[in-house]
Amino acid sequence: xxxxxxxxxxxxLKLNISAPSGAGKTMGALLMAKGLVGEWPKxxxxxxxNRSASLYSHLGDFLTIDLSAPYSPERYIEAIDMCLKNxxxxxxxxxxxxxxxxxxxxLEMNEKTAQVRFKGNxxxxxxxxxxxxxxxxxxxxxxxxxxxxxxxxxxxxVMGDDKRVKKLGMKDLQRDGWEYELTVSLSIDxxxxxxxxxxxxxxxxxxxxxxxxxxxxxxxxxxxxxxGVKEVPAPAxxxxxxxxxxxxxxxxSIANAKTELNLATSFSELQAEWVKLPKEVQANKxxxxxxxxxxxxLTPQHS
Numbered sequence: 001x002x003x004x005x006x007x008x009x010x011x012x013l014k015l016n017i018s019a020p021s022g023a024g025k026t027m028g029a030l031l032m033a034k035g036l037v038g039e040w041p042k043x044x045x046x047x048x049x050n051r052s053a054s055l056y057s058h059l060g061d062f063l064t065i066d067l068s069a070p071y072s073p074e075r076y077i078e079a080i081d082m083c084l085k086n087x088x089x090x091x092x093x094x095x096x097x098x099x100x101x102x103x104x105x106x107l108e109m110n111e112k113t114a115q116v117r118f119k120g121n122x123x124x125x126x127x128x129x130x131x132x133x134x135x136x137x138x139x140x141x142x143x144x145x146x147x148x149x150x151x152x153x154x155x156x157x158v159m160g161d162d163k164r165v166k167k168l169g170m171k172d173l174q175r176d177g178w179e180y181e182l183t184v185s186l187s188i189d190x191x192x193x194x195x196x197x198x199x200x201x202x203x204x205x206x207x208x209x210x211x212x213x214x215x216x217x218x219x220x221x222x223x224x225x226x227x228g229v230k231e232v233p234a235p236a237x238x239x240x241x242x243x244x245x246x247x248x249x250x251x252x253s254i255a256n257a258k259t260e261l262n263l264a265t266s267f268s269e270l271q272a273e274w275v276k277l278p279k280e281v282q283a284n285k286x287x288x289x290x291x292x293x294x295x296x297x298l299t300p301q302h303s
Contacts, residue, residue, distance in 0.1 A: 035218020
């Protein structure tokens with residue numbers, strides 16, 4: 001625990017785009033991602049929308065993971081891990097709604113858990129479902145890459161002042177509070193395809209008129225993300241070992257010594273490596289045992 005001065009650090013974007021079907025979430029997310037990372041191969045879409053992302057393959061050679069039911073939190077986490085393992089710099093989750101309300105998602109999981117383990121009590125079943133959903137949320141928030149999530153919103157029709165029926169996107173199809181977990185939340189109007197910020201910790205969109213999401217949007221956010229101090233990972237702690245009552249030596253020295261000795265291919269090479277070692281390392285019991293073992297192995301046997 002440490003009390004220190006607050007410092008603005010470089011961050012990875014966690015942004016949500018919410019809109020009804022057909023408003024342009026996927027296209028907007030792809031263009032924004034291109035502005036963020038600059039190259040299409042650094043972008044991957046976790047696609048739960050029947051391969052809809054592939055309809056935009058003309059934009060560039062981005063990657064996709066086609067995720068089908070069951071849409072459990074664990075399968076989303078597995079897909080995110082696959083992207084991270086392959087060096088993806090921006091992940092688009094299209095859509096995160098399936099994790100909550102899709103086939104095999106949290107709502108359906110909770111119903112099944114209630115029947116199997118809680119005698120039909122769905123309220124009690126959330127004690128099992130909530131931690132699984134929270135694991136997905138934490139994976140999104142803590143992953144060391146940019147993540148853009150697309151969320152469906154429920155459709156509602158209203159009569160406008162011009163007496164024309166208009167379709168509006170209302171409540172997100174995700175758990176309540178989803179948009180507030182992220183850095184930025186944008187909502188897209190279905191008819192105009194224009195976006196506004198419903199939440200913005202960056203102040204990039206503060207008091208900004210409705211806008212079309214494009215590459216420039218991504219570049220603006222990248223500038224914000226890159227402003228600040230680059231966080232350097234803390235070095236791994238060095239374990240110390242004692243050697244026959246002598247001053248402790250770093251465990252890394254022991255490991256390095258083992259590596260160097262094991263590389264010897266002859267007894268003369270073994271001797272050469274041995275004399276290079278500090279005396280306190282030569283006194284280590286593990287090193288002595290390894291030297292004797294290698295000496296026996298590398299000394300020519302005479303018949």
